[in-house]
Amino acid sequence: MSVSPRIAIDLTPLLPDGKNGGAKILVLTLLKKIQQLVPNYEFLLLTAPWNHQELAEYETENTQRILLTELVSDSSSKLNIQKIKDLCKRIKFKLARLTYLRNFLASHKVDLLFCPFSAPRFAENGIPVVAIVYDTQHLDYPEFFELREQQLRTNFLKNLLQKSQKVICISEFCRQSLIKHFQASAEQLTVIPVSIQDRWHGLSEELVNQYLSELGLVNRCYAFYPANYWPHKNHRLLLEAYKIFKLKFANFPLDLVFTGDLKQEENQLRQEVKSANLDDCVHFLGFLDEKHLEAVWRGCKCLIFPSLYEGFGIPILEAMYFGKPILCSSAGSLPEVGGDAVLYFNPNNPEDLVNCLLRISYDADLVDELVCKGKERLKLFDGQEMAAKYIDIFKDAASKKISSSS
Structure with a gap:
């Protein structure tokens, strides 16, 4: 391509701390990688009042932030931003409808709109859209969602499939779910696995011990x-x-260590731990910055991943990266990610998980085998290759717009 594309990236759904789950880590890690791989591309980051400052570090010579309030008309200034933020917390990747200037992307000579949090809310006629889809959980586990939210998510995905030239699925499991539930075109869907486990800082043993001490975990054996x-x-x-x-x-x-966001749900679980008299050996660390999280990874005995549903399963690769044995649910995409390097259990059977815990607690040879297989499997997931695949899709989609414009 003789002309370098100009790509708008919709980051308005990005929320503080860990409320977006693994999607936020993927998006921000991917952004840095593509900036490095294609310094000749131009990127416009569409931001919101609650994340504009957080994204300041991503501005470079070829990357500019544009605050959402600069796009809305005077009438939209009456919008209650707190309401929008509350809605974001309630519905994954869902923002309140906002009024924005017509043909904003066209006026900024944008060749492609990339929607890494799925929703193509700023799509314009004539400008290709590439979006990521993470799962169809509301259709496989409707009991976890109110009826209204199920309907919103279904309509949301239908709209995404209608407006996107290319949809990136984070696993083959995710791709097959879209084909099954929405009869999506196989040609429209591309699988690019999540490969962000190489982002860590490489903490010294001294710093690991310092951070673990701050968290009350030094010299603790914990899952x-x-x-x-x-x-x-x-x-x-x-x-x-x-x-x-x-x-x-x-x-x-x-011991058992939990990290993660959503304080109200955490407090409910804390009460159950207290009732079981397990306060001394179950640790709730909340949302951690990357350095403290790395220290927890380096200090743990194993990963336990009992999820009932995953579109991918980032912690599986992270555990492999840190050389930890993995006890993992056999649900969703997890066998696709873990392969034969994981000890699987039925996520509906606690006794099955207990048996797995016993096996890695007393069988050192099994632990060594799992760790060795994990290191080999990790070679299939390369971060630079992931970013290069995204760039190929951007280049192909943007070239169609550039070609038609020419």
Whole structure:
């Protein structure tokens, strides 16, 4: 392509801390990678009042932020921003409708709109759209959603498929779900696995111990589960299995560590832990910055991942990266990610998980085998290759607009 494309990236749904789950980590890591790979491209980051400052570090010579309030008309200034933020918390990737200047993208000579949080809310005729889809959980587990939200999510995905020239699925499981539930065109869908496990800082042993000490985990043997407290993350099954394990093996020194956002749901789980008299060995660390999170990874004995549904499963690759054995649910996309490098269990059977815990607690050869297989499997997931695949899709989609404009 002789002309470098100008790409607008809709980051308005990006929320503070960990409320977007793994999607936020993917989007921000991907942004840095593509900036490095194609410095000749131009990027416009569409931001919102609640994330504009957080995204300041992503401005470079070829990347400019545009605050959402600069796009809205005078009448929209009456919008209650707190209402918008509350709605974001309630509905994943959902923003209140905003009025914006007509032909904004065209006036800024944008060749492509990239929607990494799915919703193509700023789509304009004549400008190609590329979007990421993470899952169709509301159709596979409708009991986790109110009827109104199920309808919103279904209509949302229909609109996305209608407006997007290319839809990136984070796993083959996700791609097949879109084909099954929406009869989506196979040609429209491309699978690009999430490969962001190489983003860590590489902390020294001294810093790891310092951060673990700050978190009350130094010299502790603990299993780790990093996940927001959404229903499908299945924290209660894990807690039930842990109770059984502690009853049977009270003297085995294994703690349980949770990290993640959503304070109200965390508090409910804390009450259950307190009722079971497990306060001393179950740790709730909340949302952690990357350095403290890395320290927790480096200090843990294993990853336990009991999720009932995943579009991908980023912690699986992170555990492989840090050389940790993995006990994992057999649901959703997880076997696709973990392959034969994971010890699987039924996410509806706490006894099955207890048996897996016993196996890695007393079988050092099994632990070594899982870690070794994990290192080999990790070679299939390369961050630079992931970013290059996104760029190829951007280039192809943008070239059609540039060609038609010429």
